[in-house]
Amino acid sequence: QLATALDYLGTGCLENLWSGLKEFLFPTLIICGELDRKYTSMGRDMFKQIPDCELHIIPQTGHTVHLEEQKLFLGLVSDWINQ
Numbered sequence: 001q002l003a004t005a006l007d008y009l010g011t012g013c014l015e016n017l018w019s020g021l022k023e024f025l026f027p028t029l030i031i032c033g034e035l036d037r038k039y040t041s042m043g044r045d046m047f048k049q050i051p052d053c054e055l056h057i058i059p060q061t062g063h064t065v066h067l068e069e070q071k072l073f074l075g076l077v078s079d080w081i082n083q
Contacts, residue, residue: 021049028053029080031073033061054080 007013028050032043034057047055056076058065066073 018049021046022051024050024052026052027080027083029077030055031065031076032057033063033065033068034059035061036063039063 028046030043030046030053032040032055034040040057043055043057047053058069058072061068
């Protein structure tokens with residue numbers, strides 16, 4: 001089931017929506033782990049394109065920021081929601 005899900009829902013299968021990032025009409029929060037170079041690079045690129053965007057790159061953290069730095073992650077999300 002996982003293989004089937006990845007066949008249809010993996011990032012390589014999804015429509016490319018990068019051209020629409022400039023049109024986001026809502027605040028956006030991006031959180032990346034510093035050690036996940038691919039997604040940190042993508043996060044920086046998205047940050048440059050999304051008008052109302054906040055970017056946090058978490059030091060010494062990989063792809064699963066929400067698991068590796070749970071308290072920090074929850075604090076960032078909570079603070080962002082309560083702005």
